[in-house]
Amino acid sequence: MWKFLLPFAAFVALVVLFAFGLNPNRDIHALPSPLIGKPAPEFALTDVMDASKIVSNATLKGQVYVLNVWGTWCGACRQEHEALLEIAQQHVVPIIGLDYMDEREKAKQWLTQLGNPYSAVAFDTDGRTAIDWGVYGAPETYLVDTKGRVIFKFITPMTADVWHHEFLPRIAAARRAGA
Amino acid sequence: MAPELGIFALILAFILSLSQAFFGLTGAWRGKPVWMAVARPAVTGQFVFVVMAFACLVYSFVNNDFSVLYVARNSNSQLPLFYKVAALWGAHEGSLLLWILILSIWSLAVAAFSRALPLTFSSRVLGVMGLISSGFMLFTLWTSSPFLRLIPAAPDGADLNPVLQDFALAIHPPMLYTGYVGFSVAFAFACAAMLEGRLDQTWAKWTRPWTIFAWLFQTIGIALGSWWAYYELGWGGWWFWDPVENASFMPWLAGTALIHSLSVTEKRGIFKSWTLLLAIFAFSLSLVGTFLVRSGVLVSVHSFATDPTRGLYILAFLVLTIGGSLTLYAWRAPKLYAPGGFELFSREFFLLVNNVILAAVAALVLWGTLSPLVYELLGVGKISVGPPVFAVMFLVPMLPLMVFMAIGMHSVWRRGKLTATAKPLWWLACAAILLSLGVQGLVFGELHWLGLLGFSFGFWIIFSALLEPLRRLRQKQTLTAALLGMCIAHLGVGMFAIGASGVESYKIEKDVSLKPGGSFRIAGYDFKFVSAANVRGPNYDAVQAEVQVTRGGKPVTLLEPQKRHFWVQQTANSKAAISVNWARDLFVAMGDPLGDNAWSMRIQYKPLVRYIWLGAIVMALGGLIAATDRRYRVKVPAAAPGLVTPPDSRAELGSA
Numbered sequence: 001m002w003k004f005l006l007p008f009a010a011f012v013a014l015v016v017l018f019a020f021g022l023n024p025n026r027d028i029h030a031l032p033s034p035l036i037g038k039p040a041p042e043f044a045l046t047d048v049m050d051a052s053k054i055v056s057n058a059t060l061k062g063q064v065y066v067l068n069v070w071g072t073w074c075g076a077c078r079q080e081h082e083a084l085l086e087i088a089q090q091h092v093v094p095i096i097g098l099d100y101m102d103e104r105e106k107a108k109q110w111l112t113q114l115g116n117p118y119s120a121v122a123f124d125t126d127g128r129t130a131i132d133w134g135v136y137g138a139p140e141t142y143l144v145d146t147k148g149r150v151i152f153k154f155i156t157p158m159t160a161d162v163w164h165h166e167f168l169p170r171i172a173a174a175r176r177a178g179a
Numbered sequence: 180m181a182p183e184l185g186i187f188a189l190i191l192a193f194i195l196s197l198s199q200a201f202f203g204l205t206g207a208w209r210g211k212p213v214w215m216a217v218a219r220p221a222v223t224g225q226f227v228f229v230v231m232a233f234a235c236l237v238y239s240f241v242n243n244d245f246s247v248l249y250v251a252r253n254s255n256s257q258l259p260l261f262y263k264v265a266a267l268w269g270a271h272e273g274s275l276l277l278w279i280l281i282l283s284i285w286s287l288a289v290a291a292f293s294r295a296l297p298l299t300f301s302s303r304v305l306g307v308m309g310l311i312s313s314g315f316m317l318f319t320l321w322t323s324s325p326f327l328r329l330i331p332a333a334p335d336g337a338d339l340n341p342v343l344q345d346f347a348l349a350i351h352p353p354m355l356y357t358g359y360v361g362f363s364v365a366f367a368f369a370c371a372a373m374l375e376g377r378l379d380q381t382w383a384k385w386t387r388p389w390t391i392f393a394w395l396f397q398t399i400g401i402a403l404g405s406w407w408a409y410y411e412l413g414w415g416g417w418w419f420w421d422p423v424e425n426a427s428f429m430p431w432l433a434g435t436a437l438i439h440s441l442s443v444t445e446k447r448g449i450f451k452s453w454t455l456l457l458a459i460f461a462f463s464l465s466l467v468g469t470f471l472v473r474s475g476v477l478v479s480v481h482s483f484a485t486d487p488t489r490g491l492y493i494l495a496f497l498v499l500t501i502g503g504s505l506t507l508y509a510w511r512a513p514k515l516y517a518p519g520g521f522e523l524f525s526r527e528f529f530l531l532v533n534n535v536i537l538a539a540v541a542a543l544v545l546w547g548t549l550s551p552l553v554y555e556l557l558g559v560g561k562i563s564v565g566p567p568v569f570a571v572m573f574l575v576p577m578l579p580l581m582v583f584m585a586i587g588m589h590s591v592w593r594r595g596k597l598t599a600t601a602k603p604l605w606w607l608a609c610a611a612i613l614l615s616l617g618v619q620g621l622v623f624g625e626l627h628w629l630g631l632l633g634f635s636f637g638f639w640i641i642f643s644a645l646l647e648p649l650r651r652l653r654q655k656q657t658l659t660a661a662l663l664g665m666c667i668a669h670l671g672v673g674m675f676a677i678g679a680s681g682v683e684s685y686k687i688e689k690d691v692s693l694k695p696g697g698s699f700r701i702a703g704y705d706f707k708f709v710s711a712a713n714v715r716g717p718n719y720d721a722v723q724a725e726v727q728v729t730r731g732g733k734p735v736t737l738l739e740p741q742k743r744h745f746w747v748q749q750t751a752n753s754k755a756a757i758s759v760n761w762a763r764d765l766f767v768a769m770g771d772p773l774g775d776n777a778w779s780m781r782i783q784y785k786p787l788v789r790y791i792w793l794g795a796i797v798m799a800l801g802g803l804i805a806a807t808d809r810r811y812r813v814k815v816p817a818a819a820p821g822l823v824t825p826p827d828s829r830a831e832l833g834s835a
Contacts, residue, residue, distance in 0.1 A: 004452070004508060004509045004512045004513050005509045007456060007459075007505050007508060007509075008502070008505040008506060008508070008509050011463075011501055011502060011505050012502075014467075014549075015494065015497070015498055015502070017549065017552055017553060017556060018470065018474075018490075018494050018497070019494060020552070020555075020556045021474070021490075021552050022474060022490045022491055022494060072337075103748075103749055106337070109333075113331070
C-alpha cells in the first residue's frame with residue numbers, strides 16, 4: 001500500500017521547494033550582484049525634498065556609506081522603515097536613499113509622515129541609476145567602502161538583527177582597512 | 180469606528196469557526212449529537228460576523244475613510260463609487276477578506292443543503308470547512324488586517340491602480356474566488372468520507388453538484404480574467420502563461436478531472452481513491468496558487484515587494500491542510516479500495532483517459548510554473564519557462580483529449596461498444612475536416628496547420644455533441660438535464676478550440692505610426708486616423724483618437740481608443756477600442772505620441788477571438804444545466820444508492 005503514500009511524498013518535496021523559495025536570504029533572481037568588489041556606479045540626481053538640490057555619491061568618496069533603495073509603492077519598504085529610523089539614530093554611517101520609480105509628492109509625504117532616516121534621498125524617477133546598480137526590486141541595501149567599492153548587498157527588508165550581524169562588522173572592517 | 184468593529188466582528192467569526200471545527204469534528208468522532216448540533220448554528224453565526232466585517236470595510240471605502248491604511252492605499256475620493264467598492268479586493272488584505280466572505284457563503288450553503296445527509300457526515304464536512312475558515316481568518320488577523328489605522332490620516336487616498344479600474348476585473352476576483360473556494364466543499368466531503376471510513380456511490384452523488392458549481396464559477400472567472408487581459412493590457416493577447424494565470428488554471432484542470440471521475444464513482448462505484456485524490460488536489464492547487472501569488476516566491480515582472488512572513492504562514496497552513504489530508508489519504512484510502520473492472524472503450528475507459536490527460540496537463544503546468552525555482556534549488560542556474568513551452572505542453576495532450584471526447588460522448592457503461600447514435604461519427608469527422616479546409620480556404624485564403632487541427636477537432640466535437648440531443652428531440656424522447664448539460668459543455672470546448680486556433684493562426688498585429696489623415700490597411704480593412712482630441716473622465720484626462728474603419732470604401736465602424744492619464748497615480752493607461760462581430764475583432768490601441776501630432780498605434784485583426792470566451796461561457800452553462808439534474812435534488816437516505824434507475828441503458832449517457 002505504499003502507492004497511497006506517493007502523493008504525500010510528492011507534497012513533502014513541494015514543501016521543501018517552497019521553504020527554499022521563502023528563504024529571506026535567497027537572491028530572488030538567483031543572480032549574485034556582479035557589483036560586489038567593483039566601484040559603485042556614480043549618480044547625480046535631484047533631491048526628493050528639494051528639486052533644486054543635487055544628491056551625488058561623488059562627494060562621499062573616502063567614507064563608508066549605505067545606499068538604501070526604496071519606493072512608496074513598496075509595502076516591504078514600509079516594513080523596514082522603523083528599523084532604518086533606529087539605525088539612523090546610531091549615526092554610524094550616512095544612509096543615502098534612492099527613491100526608485102516613484103512620485104516626488106508621495107515620497108515627500110512618506111518622509112514627513114513616517115520620519116526621515118536618510119542623510120539625503122536621490123530621486124531616481126526613471127530608474128536608470130537603479131539599473132546601473134543592478135537593482136531588481138525594493139527594498140535593497142548596499143554597503144560602499146572608503147575606496148568607493150560596493151562590498152555588500154542585502155535584499156528584502158532591513159532589520160536591527162541584519163544591521164548588527166551583517167552590516168556593523170563589515171563597516172568596522174572597511175574602516176580598519178581604509179584607515 | 181467601522182474598522183474597529185470590523186476587527187471585532189472578524190475575531191468573533193474566527194472564534195465561531197474554531198468552534199464549528201471543534202464541535203463538528205470531535206462531536207462526530209465521539210458520537211455526541213449535542214456537540215454536532217453546534218456546527219450548524221456556528222456556521223450561521225460565523226457568516227453573520229464575516230458579513231459584518233466585510234460591510235465595515237465597504238463602509239470605510241464608500242465614505243473615503245483615509246484614516247484606514249488599506250483604504251488610503253487603494254482608494255481615492257475621486258474614484259467612481261463602483262470602483263470604490265471593487266477597490267476593496269484590489270490588493271492582498273481586502274481580497275483575503277473577500278475570500279473569507281465567499282468561504283462563509285459556501286459554508287452556509289452546505290449547512291443549509293446538507294440536512295438530508297447523515298448527521299456525523301455533515302458535521303465532519305462542516306468541521307473541515309471550519310478548519311479552513313479559521314486558518315484564513317487567523318492569517319488575515321495576524322499578518323494581513325485590512326482594518327489597520329493610519330495616524331495621522333492621509334488627506335486623500337493613493338487610488339486604485341488604473342488597470343484595475345475596469346468592470347471585468349472588478350467582478351473577476353469574486354467569480355474566481357467562488358470557484359477556488361468552492362473546491363473546499365469537495366475537499367471537505369473527501370476528508371469527511373475518509374474520516375468516516377466509508378465512501379459509496381451516494382457520496383459521489385452528494386459531492387458532484389457542489390463540484391460542478393465551483394467549477395462553473397471558476398470557468399467564468401478565468402474567462403473574465405483572460406478577456407480583461409485582452410482588452411485592458413492593450414496587447415491583445417488572451418493568455419500569457421503567467422504564474423498568476425497558471426495558479427488559476429491548475430485547480431480548474433484538476434476540478435474538470437474531478438467532475439468526470441465523480442461520475443464514474445457515482446455510476447459504477449469505482450475509481451474511489453482516485454476521485455478522493457482529485458478532490459484533495461483541486462483544493463490543494465487552489466491553496467498552492469494562493470501561496471505562489473501572495474508569498475513572493477515566484478516573482479513576476481511586475482511585482483517587486485517581498486514579504487516573507489505571509490509566505491511562511493501560508494506554507495505552514497499548506498502543510499497542515501494538504502499534508503493532513505494526504506496523510507489521511509495514505510491511511511484510509513487503501514481501505515476504500517473497491518475492485519471493479521471495465522472493458523476497453525467503455526465509458527469508464529474514456530473517462531479514465533480524460534482523467535489521466537487532464538491530470539498530466541495540470542502536472543505539466545505545475546512543473547512549468549515551478550521549474551525556475553527547482554533549477555535554482557539545484558543550483559543549475561537561472562531559467563525561464565516561456566509561453567512557447569507552455570503552448571506545446573498544453574497542445575500535445577489536448578489533441579488526443581479532443582478525439583476521446585468526441586467519441587467518448589457516445590460510449591456506454593461497462594461494455595466496450597458505442598451507441599447506435601455514434602454511427603455517423605466517422606463521416607462527420609470527414610465532414611469536419613472538409614468544413615475546416617473550406618473555411619480556411621474561402622474565408623482566410625491560406626492554410627495553417629494549427630487552424631486545420633483546431634477547426635477540424637472543434638467542428639467534430641460540436642457535431643458529436645449535437646447528435647444525441649437531436650436524436651432524442653426527433654424521436655420525442657426525454658432529454659435529462661445531465662445529458663443536455665454534458666453535451667452543451669462539450670460544445671463549448673469545441674467553440675473554444677475553433678476560437679483559440681483561429682485567432683492564433685490568422686491574427687494580424689501591427690504597430691504603426693500614424694499622423695492625422697494617415698491610414699493603414701490590414702486584412703482588407705482601412706484604418707484611417709482622423710483626429711485626436713482631449714477628453715475628460717471622472718478621474719482622468721485622456722487623448723482620444725478617432726479612427727475611421729472602412730472596407731472597400733464602405734464604412735465599417737468608428738473606433739475611439741484613448742490614452743488616459745490618471746490624476747492621482749500620475750500613470751498613463753491605454754484604453755483600446757474594439758469593434759466586435761461574430762467573425763472577428765478589430766482592435767486599435769494608442770501607444771505614445773511621437774511628436775508632430777503623430778501617434779504610435781497598435782492595430783490588430785483578431786478573427787474568431789470571441790469564441791474563446793463564448794466557449795467558456797457555454798461550458799459553464801453546460802455545468803449549470805447538469806448540476807440542476809433531478810437526481811441531485813432527490814433527498815436520499817444514505818443507504819439507497821441508485822435511486823433514479825434509468826429506463827434504458829442509453830439514459831445513462833447523461834451521467835458524464
